[in-house]
Amino acid sequence: MAIRPVLKMGDPRLLQVAEPVTQFDTPELDALVADMFDTMAALDGAGLAAPQIGVGLRVVIFGVAANPRYPQVEPVPTTVLINPSLEFPDNDREDGWEGCLSVPGLRGLVPRYRRLNYSGFDQRGAPLARSVVGFHARVVQHECDHLDGILYPMRIRDLRLFGYEDTLFASSSDAPAA
Numbered sequence: 001m002a003i004r005p006v007l008k009m010g011d012p013r014l015l016q017v018a019e020p021v022t023q024f025d026t027p028e029l030d031a032l033v034a035d036m037f038d039t040m041a042a043l044d045g046a047g048l049a050a051p052q053i054g055v056g057l058r059v060v061i062f063g064v065a066a067n068p069r070y071p072q073v074e075p076v077p078t079t080v081l082i083n084p085s086l087e088f089p090d091n092d093r094e095d096g097w098e099g100c101l102s103v104p105g106l107r108g109l110v111p112r113y114r115r116l117n118y119s120g121f122d123q124r125g126a127p128l129a130r131s132v133v134g135f136h137a138r139v140v141q142h143e144c145d146h147l148d149g150i151l152y153p154m155r156i157r158d159l160r161l162f163g164y165e166d167t168l169f170a171s172s173s174d175a176p177a178a
């Protein structure tokens with residue numbers, strides 16, 4: 001498969017609402033998912049949404065292995081999530097630092113719901129449903145925002161907490177970008 005160029009903030013395609021997938025288990029969908037994994041791995045990302053490679057479909061992938069470089073980051077299982085639906089069981093939110101492969105080099109402090117129930121399908125059309133908290137919930141909210149044309153800087157409440165990663169975190173690393 002192939003590493004695809006990732007669109008950067010400013011490209012109008014990142015602001016569009018993506019369309020649902022209507023056919024599962026097709027060579028085209030397999031190729032899209034494979035390209036997304038290749039691209040995410042090449043850029044060392046935590047997640048990627050199809051619109052970030054210019055494909056306007058409701059497909060996201062994510063996954064974070066335990067990494068001694070980021071001991072504060074909880075592992076997230078490698079997942080393909082298509083036509084996702086999100087439900088927030090309560091209003092509890094927390095702030096966390098986010099980055100995005102479409103906003104390279106920058107980080108911002110973003111409020112997200114702490115608890116999330118999400119469901120959808122994998123590329124074969126098999127249903128998937130999970131209840132998650134914390135970093136896993138954050139990654140899914142970030143990726144699914146891409147499907148509605150929302151980039152994390154739009155959700156930052158205090159733009160003083162938005163800046164270049166190498167300057168914000170001069171002495172420490174933070175969560176990988178998605």
Ligand code: NI
Nearest residue numbers: 100101102178
């Ligand atoms: Ni992103």
